Amino acid sequence: MAGQSTYKPSNGFTKWLDDRLPIMRLGYDSFVDFPTPRNLNYWWTFGGILTVCLGIQIVTGIILAMHYTPEATMAFNSVEHIRRDVNWGRIIQGTHAVGASMFFIAVYIHMFRGMYYGSYKAPREILWMLGVVIFLLMMATAFFGYVLPWGQMSFWGATVITNFFSAVPVVGDAILQLLRGGFAVDNPTLNRFFSLHYLLPFMIAGVVGLHIWALHVPGNNNPAGIPVKSKQDTVPFHPYYTLKDGFAIVVFLIPFAWFVFFAPDILGHADNYIPANSQVTPTHIVPEWYFLPFYAILRAITFNIGIPFTDITFIDSKLGGVIAMFGAIVVLFFLPWLDRSPVRSGGFRPMFKWFFWLQVISFIALGYLGSKPAEGTYVVFAQIFTAYYFAYFLIILPVLSRIETPKALPASISESVLKVEAKSATTA
Amino acid sequence: MKRMTSFVRSALVAGLVLASGPALAAGESHGAPAERQDWTFGGLFGTYDENQLQRGFQIFREVCSSCHSANLLAFRNLEEDGGPGFTEGQVKALAAEYTVQDDTIEDGERPGIPADRWPNPFPDEFIAKAANNGVVPPDFSVLAKARSIESPFPIWIVNYFTAYQEGGPDYIYNLLTGYHEEAPEGVDIAPGQYYNEHFPGNKLSMAPPLADGIVDYEGDEVPETTEQYAKDVAAFMMWVADPHLVHRKETGFKVMLFLVLFAGLLYLAKRKLWTDVAH
Numbered sequence: 154m155a156g157q158s159t160y161k162p163s164n165g166f167t168k169w170l171d172d173r174l175p176i177m178r179l180g181y182d183s184f185v186d187f188p189t190p191r192n193l194n195y196w197w198t199f200g201g202i203l204t205v206c207l208g209i210q211i212v213t214g215i216i217l218a219m220h221y222t223p224e225a226t227m228a229f230n231s232v233e234h235i236r237r238d239v240n241w242g243r244i245i246q247g248t249h250a251v252g253a254s255m256f257f258i259a260v261y262i263h264m265f266r267g268m269y270y271g272s273y274k275a276p277r278e279i280l281w282m283l284g285v286v287i288f289l290l291m292m293a294t295a296f297f298g299y300v301l302p303w304g305q306m307s308f309w310g311a312t313v314i315t316n317f318f319s320a321v322p323v324v325g326d327a328i329l330q331l332l333r334g335g336f337a338v339d340n341p342t343l344n345r346f347f348s349l350h351y352l353l354p355f356m357i358a359g360v361v362g363l364h365i366w367a368l369h370v371p372g373n374n375n376p377a378g379i380p381v382k383s384k385q386d387t388v389p390f391h392p393y394y395t396l397k398d399g400f401a402i403v404v405f406l407i408p409f410a411w412f413v414f415f416a417p418d419i420l421g422h423a424d425n426y427i428p429a430n431s432q433v434t435p436t437h438i439v440p441e442w443y444f445l446p447f448y449a450i451l452r453a454i455t456f457n458i459g460i461p462f463t464d465i466t467f468i469d470s471k472l473g474g475v476i477a478m479f480g481a482i483v484v485l486f487f488l489p490w491l492d493r494s495p496v497r498s499g500g501f502r503p504m505f506k507w508f509f510w511l512q513v514i515s516f517i518a519l520g521y522l523g524s525k526p527a528e529g530t531y532v533v534f535a536q537i538f539t540a541y542y543f544a545y546f547l548i549i550l551p552v553l554s555r556i557e558t559p560k561a562l563p564a565s566i567s568e569s570v571l572k573v574e575a576k577s578a579t580t581a
Numbered sequence: 582m583k584r585m586t587s588f589v590r591s592a593l594v595a596g597l598v599l600a601s602g603p604a605l606a607a608g609e610s611h612g613a614p615a616e617r618q619d620w621t622f623g624g625l626f627g628t629y630d631e632n633q634l635q636r637g638f639q640i641f642r643e644v645c646s647s648c649h650s651a652n653l654l655a656f657r658n659l660e661e662d663g664g665p666g667f668t669e670g671q672v673k674a675l676a677a678e679y680t681v682q683d684d685t686i687e688d689g690e691r692p693g694i695p696a697d698r699w700p701n702p703f704p705d706e707f708i709a710k711a712a713n714n715g716v717v718p719p720d721f722s723v724l725a726k727a728r729s730i731e732s733p734f735p736i737w738i739v740n741y742f743t744a745y746q747e748g749g750p751d752y753i754y755n756l757l758t759g760y761h762e763e764a765p766e767g768v769d770i771a772p773g774q775y776y777n778e779h780f781p782g783n784k785l786s787m788a789p790p791l792a793d794g795i796v797d798y799e800g801d802e803v804p805e806t807t808e809q810y811a812k813d814v815a816a817f818m819m820w821v822a823d824p825h826l827v828h829r830k831e832t833g834f835k836v837m838l839f840l841v842l843f844a845g846l847l848y849l850a851k852r853k854l855w856t857d858v859a860h
Contacts, residue, residue, distance in 0.1 A: 180686060191858060191859070191860045192860050193860075230652075230653065233722065233723065236825070237653065237658075237824060243825050243828075243829060244829065244832065247829075291664055335808065388858060388860075392854060393854065393855065393858065396850060396851045396854055396856070397851050398849065399847055399851075400844065400847040400851045401849050402851075403840055403843050404844050404846040406840055407837065407840050407841065407844065410833065410836045410840055411744070411833075411837070413833070414829055414830060414832060414833025414834075414836060414837070415586070415625055415744035415746075415830060415833055416740075416741070416744040416745070416746055417746075417829075418746060419740060419741065419744070419745070419746065423726065423727055423728060423729040423749070424722075424727065426723045426726040426822075427719075427727045428726035436781075447669055547693055567859070570860055571857045571859055
């Protein structure tokens with residue numbers, strides 16, 4: 154796909170520049186003339202939406218950092234100062250806070266899209282893995298950011314999440330103290346989290362650059378999941394996809410603005426309007442909604458793993474939970490090699506489809522369970538869905554690729570497109 | 582179009598992921614279920630009622646502020662747009678009635694000016710605790726946002742579409758009107774504690790602060806009852822916690838209008854561009 158460059162410098166200056174630093178050529182080849190499959194549906198617009206989300210978070214974040222005070226006795230009030238007294242501060246702060254949620258909605262859709270259409274398969278394994286790296290960085294950034302307002306949930310969330318690391322054998326306590334900058338979450342924790350919260354988005358931006366680079370070598374996957382074979386299969390990125398993505402981005406901004414202007418607090422927890430207090434533990438410590446599925450997996454491991462009928466324990470439930478939670482993300486790195494089916498698109502895989510949607514439902518159910526107390530039937534269901542989450546990757550996908558008979562693939566993208574057109578013409 | 586509808590259908594599924602969030606706000610069941618109230622500032626088009634905020638301020642000043650601080654409230658806020666609508670002169674006169682600490686001048690004390698914050702009723706936390714049965718009365722600055730009431734399924738999903746943000750004032754109203762003169766049988770109440778059906782654990786260290794007729798409203802139109810007082814002060818507390826609500830919503834309408842029109846234009850442009858391209 155990354156074929157010959159068709160860029161032609163239009164005047165003396167751009168020609169001079171092109172001979173020295175072909176940056177205009179890079180931009181032209183990547184975002185103007187780039188041949189893109191003509192059959193991409195709206196699920197493919199989330200890449201562009203995510204780029205906008207990152208941009209919004211960085212711009213609003215830099216402005217917030219100009220007014221925020223990362224000091225334990227002043228942080229809470231400095232966020233309120235932004236909301237009350239800084240010009241447009243309430244909207245910038247609201248956009249940043251709501252923006253984190255919108256970012257995660259978009260990234261989950263983007264990831265499930267990749268999983269349905271087999272976008273992780275050869276030759277896009279590195280593209281996929283870079284995506285998982287971005288997801289991990291996003292989670293870290295969002296966690297650090299949520300600590301900064303220094304409310305009760307900030308403080309206790311930081312306490313609970315840093316505490317995971319104490320489950321690591323031998324070096325756990327040392328890691329814990331390094332993360333917190335002391336024996337408990339306090340001002341040093343806030344300071345280092347602020348520093349990291351400012352650093353990580355730029356690392357995300359860097360990995361996004363690699364992600365797009367890795368995308369532009371093989372080119373986009375597409376709903377038919379078959380490679381581009383001729384020029385008939387593609388359209389230039391601009392204006393076809395700039396306009397389609399642009400439309401999708403603006404539509405995405407409508408619910409975004411709805412939350413920012415009409416319900417800025419609905420995605421958060423009321424307890425975070427209580428200033429952090431190390432002496433009072435909230436009745437329920439819950440992470441932000443976008444961490445809930447992983448939180449449910451963490452708490453689903455309520456049993457020790459050891460030699461049955463003896464007292465020997467290899468992995469206690471705490472470490473087991475942490476391993477399961479991180480494992481839920483680590484397993485994504487291996488996805489390209491767990492699913493051996495040569496057919497990419499779920500649309501041509503009659504059995505895969507069912508298991509995929511079950512995985513989506515199970516992930517949503519885990520999110521719901523993560524918000525509930527870890528007791529009674531909630532735990533049982535969390536264990537069932539956690540088991541399914543891992544079984545999907547480790548058992549179902551490898552087995553499916555052996556036993557499933559995929560439907561016949563179209564000969565080319567343009568043929569598949571024409572078939573759809575003909576069908577809708579007859580039904581219309 | 583067919584592709585479009587299947588997209589919308591799938592987006593709804595994705596929306597459910599989001600919808601699983603609010604359950605976290607629900608938390609454990611505490612006390613009696615709180616009843617939602619009608620607020621002038623509720624919903625999309627709601628704005629604060631100036632008269633109600635002024636009455637609520639009167640209650641705050643005459644009753645609550647003898648124990649509760651409001652550290653982020655400045656006198657000048659009382660004359661700002663979207664608030665109780667006091668005049669500049671009223672606010673100046675009001676501020677001057679208070680003596681504020683100022684370490685930058687001789688003697689360290691002077692009459693208040695509009696830029697000053699609301700003076701704290703207690704010099705420090707320990708004195709506040711000692712005077713209030715061992716509990717510091719919570720600060721009012723963002724208290725109305727720090728409280729909420731439970732919304733059972735499926736109401737919490739509806740909340741997203743109605744932009745329900747009034748859980749705080751609802752809780753405050755229910756709490757202020759939720760005292761029982763005597764605790765139910767079998768509940769031991771320590772001296773200095775009061776039974777309240779809406780407070781988590783039901784044992785509240787705050788004596789019932791309101792009673793019929795304790796605050797004298799100007800004119801005769803507004804009833805001087807505990808319920809009315811509770812409503813007025815809860816509305817005032819919401820304004821203290823969210824003083825720019827009106828401006829935020831006004832901006833929101835403009836932004837929404839722009840986005841919807843812009844999206845429409847982009848859609849038409851996109852459709853025209855793609856007409857001859859099978860996809």
